[in-house]
Amino acid sequence: MNTSSTTIVSPRSALIPKLLGLGLFIRFMTDTSVQFFNPFLPIIAAGVGADIITMGQLVSLRSFMGLGTPLFALLAHRWGKRPVMCVALLIGAAGLFLVGSSQQLWMVGVGMAVMGAGLFAFNPLLQAYISDRLPYHIRGRGLGILEYAWALAGIGGLYGVGLLISRGGWRLPFLVLGVGLVIGSAAVALLLPPESSQERALEEAEENNPDIAAGSRSGPGMRSVVSALTTIGLTLFAMNHVLIMFGEWLTQEYRLGPAELGRAALVLGVASLSGSILSSLLTDRLGKLRSMQLGAAGSLLAYALLPLFNLGVIPAVAATAVTQFAFEFTLVSSIPLVSEQLPERRSHMMTMAVAAATLSNAVAALTGPWAYTTYGVWGLGSIAAASIFLSLLLMLFWIRER
Numbered sequence: 001m002n003t004s005s006t007t008i009v010s011p012r013s014a015l016i017p018k019l020l021g022l023g024l025f026i027r028f029m030t031d032t033s034v035q036f037f038n039p040f041l042p043i044i045a046a047g048v049g050a051d052i053i054t055m056g057q058l059v060s061l062r063s064f065m066g067l068g069t070p071l072f073a074l075l076a077h078r079w080g081k082r083p084v085m086c087v088a089l090l091i092g093a094a095g096l097f098l099v100g101s102s103q104q105l106w107m108v109g110v111g112m113a114v115m116g117a118g119l120f121a122f123n124p125l126l127q128a129y130i131s132d133r134l135p136y137h138i139r140g141r142g143l144g145i146l147e148y149a150w151a152l153a154g155i156g157g158l159y160g161v162g163l164l165i166s167r168g169g170w171r172l173p174f175l176v177l178g179v180g181l182v183i184g185s186a187a188v189a190l191l192l193p194p195e196s197s198q199e200r201a202l203e204e205a206e207e208n209n210p211d212i213a214a215g216s217r218s219g220p221g222m223r224s225v226v227s228a229l230t231t232i233g234l235t236l237f238a239m240n241h242v243l244i245m246f247g248e249w250l251t252q253e254y255r256l257g258p259a260e261l262g263r264a265a266l267v268l269g270v271a272s273l274s275g276s277i278l279s280s281l282l283t284d285r286l287g288k289l290r291s292m293q294l295g296a297a298g299s300l301l302a303y304a305l306l307p308l309f310n311l312g313v314i315p316a317v318a319a320t321a322v323t324q325f326a327f328e329f330t331l332v333s334s335i336p337l338v339s340e341q342l343p344e345r346r347s348h349m350m351t352m353a354v355a356a357a358t359l360s361n362a363v364a365a366l367t368g369p370w371a372y373t374t375y376g377v378w379g380l381g382s383i384a385a386a387s388i389f390l391s392l393l394l395m396l397f398w399i400r401e402r
Helices: 011-035 037-048 052-079 081-100 103-129 134-148 148-168 172-192 197-207 210-217 219-243 246-254 258-286 286-309 312-341 345-375 377-397
Strands: none
Touching: 011 037, 011 081, 011 103, 011 134, 011 148, 011 172, 011 345, 037 148, 037 246, 037 258, 037 377, 052 081, 052 103, 052 345, 081 103, 081 172, 081 286, 103 134, 134 148, 148 172, 148 258, 148 286, 148 312, 197 219, 210 312, 219 286, 219 312, 219 345, 219 377, 246 258, 246 345, 258 286, 258 312, 286 312, 286 377, 312 345, 345 377
């Protein structure tokens, strides 16, 4: 298939560096909002008056809201991606404000649900918006740069959250991040160019192109689509199954406080950033699918060996950092591949990927606390390794690179 026909090529492509810069800033805020529950889960649970299992269930509720992201894709198809991204950020901010100002547990639940609906809708729309402006042969680098935000949030964002909690209590990060999302929404409205009538016409032509549709929706093509979505879910499940209990693990076994947890999160963030950078440099050269396979093989080994390094805080954090490096390399390599599985429905495909990821995150928020309280770190590492093994089988036999 000629992928150039599925990418918008216009003078606006010169704006890609600016788009990536703005995207990195906003993604830093959204990704910090998603991540900071992992290392600080016991502290937030104590603040809202819930036990660790109940708080894990609330995080799971937030993740389940990601199943609604395809609805935002339908709205973006009708109104354009830019206004829907603005609305998604404002919804996420409202959820953060509600949790940060809550006085009762039911308010926390409502806030978590609202937060999840907004946060998980924004990222795939931004990825689709930028993918429309990047040819496939360089899309791995462009989207890989955008994914630096996840790692930077783990480095600076979580460290900053630890400082905010230490100085102002557990509510302060919710309020600060909520303000950041409001600023981000204004920046999208004012700085991102809207889709032109020509671009919308190209999207409509691709959607109605029978050759593109037939190739994407044929038996092998649809099997590849479903397998790619499943792989995203399995990869995210493995990571979150471990990280949801990372803070509890270090708190219970090594007595770390908020500042120390922030420093541990900093180490994981550096590992994630390294994986993102390596993926953005190699994925277009090696091929998206081959890069995914290499990352999954590394993840499988890292998760399987994780319990053996639970000998002290330094080896435990170092081993978890290796899992983060391999995870980030795998995930960043997968995003450009997923973006081209259904090129005529790119927004829908990206939001379906987020729906698959958030469903897996919701399950991990339930399985992680259970596995750790029942089997310790062995319950975390072994289940994560099994999930990655299944995803590697799909990569080897069913996923096609277009």
